[in-house]
Amino acid sequence: MTLKIYNTLTRKKEVFETIEPGKVRMYVCGPTVYDKAHIGHAMSALVFDIIRRYLEYRGYEVKHAMNFTDVDDKIIKRAQALGKDPFELAEMYIAEFEKNLQDLNVLPPTVKPRASREIDQIIQMVQALVEKGFAYPLNGDVYFRVRKDEDYGKLSGRRLEEMQAGARIEVDERKEDPMDFALWKAAKPGEPAWDSPWGAGRPGWHIECSAMNLHHLGEQIDIHGGGNDLIFPHHENEIAQTESLTGKPFARYWVHNGMLQLGEVKMSKSLGNLITIEEYLSEHSADSLRYIILNASYRSPLIYSDEVVAQAEKxxxxxxxxxxxxxxxxxxxxxxxxxxxxxxxxxxxxxxxxxxxxxxxxxxxxxxxxxxxxxxxxxxxxxxxxxxxxxxxxxxxxxxxxLGLTLQEAQKGGDADPFIQLLVDLRLELRKQKLYALADTVRNRLAELGVILEDTREGTTWRWS
RNA sequence: GGCGACGUGGCCAAGCGGCUAAGGCAAGGGUCUGCAAAACCCUGAUCAUGGGUUCAAAUCCCAUCGUCGCCUCCA
CATH class of the missing domain: 1.20.120.640 (Anticodon-binding domain of a subclass of class I aminoacyl-tRNA synthetases)
Structure with a gap:
């Protein structure tokens, strides 16, 4: 019996072999915490929770890292709009997300690093990349030199030439190549910043994950995961940075989950068509969301609808x-x-x-x-x-x-339980006296209130629908 | 425009070269039940379309139609 995993890097299913026998080092990209998490984030967390649980079931010892991006343009912007401290804002959303994951029965990752706490590692890494010629400072920013990385694009299957042709973003003319990306960004006044050899600034998006990996899991890891929307540019850039620095293959297996679609399109913050985890759990069970994910292939887009939820509950x-x-x-x-x-x-x-x-x-x-x-x-x-x-x-x-299913009955209206039981007992008496019309009325009225009665030989059971 | 994924019974979906095309939901029939419900038994698809490869294709190749994602610091 061998475990096979689809590897985005090779576009094939491959036999799973760990670097260290019996041990798995897995890094999964977590959210940028500038808003409430939605069920798309939950899907990613659930997919990798299921993978982790299965690896443990198969006897592996799993070191599972999931990061929080807590230094970022969107957080700063949001915090300014709300008149709050960006770190406090991020901290609040991290706490919420962790609560969400707990409610979803997601096992806590082994390590939960955050960008803001890895600044020393990040600066060291950027500096090393500059020294090796893979990066160059420019007016307080530091950029990665994609031309220097000969296999840049191998994960997403893109060639630099093709990307340049299609590049629609406004190009910063000072950069050596339009595709060069920021490792370090100079801070504008009022923004969170750390001292660095290039002046006050903060890390770019991709470097934090490389640094956190290096710091917590080592130069080479077994599984690197995330949503497939991260393949480019995020994971591509992570590979470029890390492998340029270490000279070794970074992750053995790149695993990406498909996007959750609400109706016909992807659920995303920028489109605004989302359901937060909180909203979902106020209406439905954690098991049902997990079931929806289990019922399909993790790599394919997943269609979410009310009907699908109802089917899952059944x-x-x-x-x-x-x-x-x-x-x-x-x-x-x-x-x-x-x-x-x-x-x-x-x-x-x-x-x-x-x-x-x-x-x-x-x-x-x-x-x-x-x-x-x-x-x-x-x-x-x-x-x-x-x-x-x-x-x-x-x-x-x-x-x-x-698979992480609890199979627990939905617990709602606990206070009403004794009263429901009272009605059930009375109805049993009515049935004994063959007053069936009245007994049926009780059952129907309770059903309208969401209580399902089932008569069995040994008595009547009830549950919330 | 470039890269990629996908189209399987009413719905959600496995299967990806060869046993009778999994499973769940819904539907219909039956057993049980005062009646229901639950549970149990039974019933349905030739796999978007058109070509091709092969002894053999839902599974491989080509084309067409349709849907979606990435190419924008979105899981």
Missing amino acids: ALERLRSALRPALPEAKGLSEEGKRALQQQVEASKAGFVEAMDDDFNTAGALSHIFELVRAVNQARADGALPAELEGAQALMRELTGT
Whole structure:
């Protein structure tokens, strides 16, 4: 059994081999914290959380770094508009995002570096690049010299010539080449700044990730991830900087998730068509967003709609159904029944691993879990004893847990619980007296309020819809 | 204009050269139930279109149509 991962750099699925046996160093680009995070950010975090969980399931020790860009034009602009300190603003959004991730059941990254705390490393790196001739200062800025990097463009598959032809940005004529990008930017008055050999300034966007990688994970890492909108220029530039400095291949596997689309177009801050994580979670469960992502391939664009959310909630209900206890009057399974369940347990586990090993094919993995759901429910209906369901249910929890699903019922209106139970008890009395019309009215009215009643042989259960 | 991705049953979507094209949602029929619900059983697609390669293609190649992303410090 070998794990294969699609590598953006080679455009192929490759066998996963770590630099250090049994250990994975993974760096994922986190958000620029100038606003509330939306579910597109959540998608990226969830994708790499799932990857990390699976790698750990496969026995790897994962060092997972996710950064925050907390020094940036947009943050400064936003802070000025609000009359706030840019660092305070960034700090606030970082705290919010971390809360979001926790609510989404995303495992905390091993290290969470921020640009503002890596300034020494950044300056050292820029200086080293200048000394090696890969960068040049210009009026307090420092630019990376793309012409000096002969394989510039290898990640995104672009050639410098082609890009120049299509460059529409206003070109700074002082730069040696229009594609040269800033490693260090001179500060304007009133902007956050640090002292450097080139005067007061702050880091450019791409250099921070290179520096943080170098500092926290080393010169070479196994996996570098992020949204596919970061392939160019961000990751391309990271490669240029880091490899020019170290002379070694930077990341072995470049992994990029597809964009979440709201309707027909990408969800993004600049377009304004977004749903914040906070908004999503106020209406829906964390599991449902994760399920939506699991149901598709992480590399493809993902269509988000209300219908998709509804489908996800229903599918989760089905997953939960397999965890229900055995029937009270269960008499035990036949030998054939036991064998069938055991066979499905083995098939599901093997199928799960096979699917996940194939570039984290979560949709395929889910299908094997659903087959297990059917087998468990079948066994229960056939009178399986609790002990006979135990193994299969344990596997259910193991596999769904590996994907990061909690399978917990939505908990809302906890205060109303005793009153609902009261109505349920009264209705049971009505049914005993065969006052069915009244009993049905109670059930229907509760359903209108979002409470689903289910009558079983051993009593009535209820849950929020 | 350049680079790239994608178009599979009503919906979301796996599969990417060869077993009967996964799975979920929705729909229809049935079992169970006072009736429902849940659960269980049963039912449906030849894979955008047109060519081509091959003994064999949803899977490879070409063209056409359509959708989307990147080329702008957006995950």
